[in-house]
Amino acid sequence: MPLTDSVRRIAAVLGRLAPPYGPLELPPPVSLDESFDDIAPGYAEFLRLADGATCGSRGDIRLWSAASVRQTPWMADDLPGGDARWCAVADVLQNPVLVERATGEVWWFSDLNIVWYTDAELVSFAKLADDVAGFIDYLILGPGYVQHLSSGRDDPWLQALSSSEVGQHG
Template identity: 30%
Template sequence: MTPELRQLIGELRADLVEDEPASLEYAHFGEGAAIDAVPAGLPTDLRDLLLVADGLRAGLVELASTSTLAGIQYHLDHAPDFSTIPEDRAGWLVIGTCGDDPILMDRGTGAVWYFPPTGTEWFMSDTFEELAPDLGSFVDYYVLGPGYAELTPSDDLWFAFLDEQGLLDDEEDESP
C-alpha cells in the first residue's frame, strides 16, 4: 500500500468521523488492527490494509475486518464450476463484498477478482474477471475513486461523498 493511499484513508476516516452519525449510514472505516490481531498467512497487501483500516465499508463495497474475514470464506463453497476457484480453493481468499457478491483475491498474484453483473446471481454466473492487479489499486480506484460507479448500479451516498471530496474528477485516474 502506498503512503498516499494510507494518507487518503486516514483523511477520509477523519471526515467520516466528523460527520457521524450521518456518515454511518453509508460508510465506516475501522481503525487499524493491532499487528497481533491480523491472521497469519494473509497476502501482504491485505495485511497492510487491515493495519490501516480494520474493516472498510464504503457504500455497497465492504472489505472484511480481522474479525469478519474467516466468516465470509463460505462464498468459496458456492463458486461456479467454470471458475478456477473449485479446482484451487486454497489459492483464493474472499476479501469482501459488493452488495451480496464476493470480492476475491488471488493469493498467488494478489489480483482482485469478481463476478461482474450478468443479470443472474453471482454463483450462477458464467463470467469471472480480474478487477485490479492488486488490492491497493482496487481500493484506490474502485472504492475511493471513479471506479466505484462501475461497480454499483446507481448513485448513492458514498458516491456523493466521493464527489464532494473531489475523488471522482481526477482525470489522471485510470482503471487498473
C-alpha cells in the same frame, strides 16, 4: 498509489458523508501482534491500516474485518484451487471480492445483476485489479464506482468523494 494513501482517502470520504449516511470513521487497525498467515498478504496490509470499512452510499461495498475474512473461506470452495488459492476479503452488492493469494490480484463476479453463487460456469468471474490498492482506487474511490454503483449526481458517496477530492487539491 500506495495502500496507505488509498485508506486515507477512504477515511476522508467517510468523514464527509452527509447525514443520514455519515459522517463515519474507519475501524482501528488490527494489532501488529495478530498473525495473518491465513489472510492474503495484500489484504493483511489493509487490515494493518483499518479493520474493514463500509463504503458506498448504502454500504454497497464492504471491506471485511479480519474476523469476517476468517469466517468465509467457504466462498472459494467452487473456484479453481479453492481456499488455498483464493481469499474472500470484501463484497460488492453481496457478491464476493477475492484476492488470489499467490499474485495479490483482486477478482470479483463482475455481473452485479446475478447472484454470484448461481454463476456455476464462472462466466462473470474476472480480474478487477492488480492489487488491493488498485481495487480500492478503482471501485471505491474512482471511475468504477460511477460505472457500477452510483445512483447518479445525487449519490451521497459520489458527493462525498467529490468534496474529498476538492479538499485534497484545493
